[in-house]
């Protein structure tokens with residue numbers, strides 16, 4: 001809680017209205033702070049070693065290694081003949097990645113005109129297989145270098161890939177030749193759909209490269225933010241990606257991170273939860289406003305740039 005004192009001159013967590021007001025007044029001001037960037041990269045390296053650990057690789061997860069699921073207690077997967085060949089050989093990202101953007105799925109992106117700015121970055125990360133059809137291009141861009149895919153999406157949108165895989169493979173073309181990052185070893189029910197997604201892409205000779213999220217990395221990043229006041233059962237996908245980006249990129253900008261129903265002004269107007277729908281998350285699962293405050297603190301200290309308004 002201590003760190004809020006510097007941003008909000010009150011001895012309690014700010015209300016939503018205060019956050020919206022603060023961002024409305026100061027959101028466009030930003031000054032890069034190389035020291036802050038360096039300090040955060042070092043902190044993240046020490047806790048979580050993002051470059052080496054963010055994905056399961058043949059190097060960090062050899063045959064016989066026990067991967068403990070980070071989303072449930074007492075369950076594990078032992079790397080076997082079935083899973084080992086599916087892992088990439090070594091850490092796929094190489095530093096220095098220069099200008100990275102992390103695109104959240106917030107409704108603030110709608111009518112933002114930020115697409116060209118997003119596409120201009122060197123490395124673009126997106127969350128949860130978001131729609132990138134033509135009607136959104138102007139606002140969210142089209143280029144993708146890494147996209148996360150939750151096993152629950154595979155279950156809901158593609159019937160767990162138990163039947164036809166064509167709709168899945170076709171829809172994945174929107175992400176070009178990016179990495180697909182799946183938390184295959186977070187919850188037990190997620191493992192099989194993730195492995196099926198791997199095989200569906202491999203069988204179709206897709207240009208995409210599947211990466212399985214390393215549960216040790218997800219766990220250590222969760223602990224990192226817990227120590228900084230984010231009390232959620234699980235971090236949001238967006239915060240995992242921001243943590244990865246802060247650990248591996250020279251400069252990080254975020255778009256579409258705005259978990260409130262009023263857009264920062266002027267004028268302050270209603271905004272949907274996602275840029276493509278208004279389906280709200282389970283309230284108890286993530287702590288997005290707490291996460292937002294962490295990101296806002298990083299923005300005000302010049303460690304990352306959070307873009308919440310329209311783009312020029």
Ligand code: CDP
Nearest residue numbers: 104105106127128236237238257258259273
């Ligand atoms: O599955 P999850 O709820 O984590 O994510 P999502 O709704 O698909 O959105 C992707 C990410 O964008 C989230 O993980 C949040 O970090 C961010 N987000 C946000 O900050 N504000 C919103 N209104 C919606 C999403």
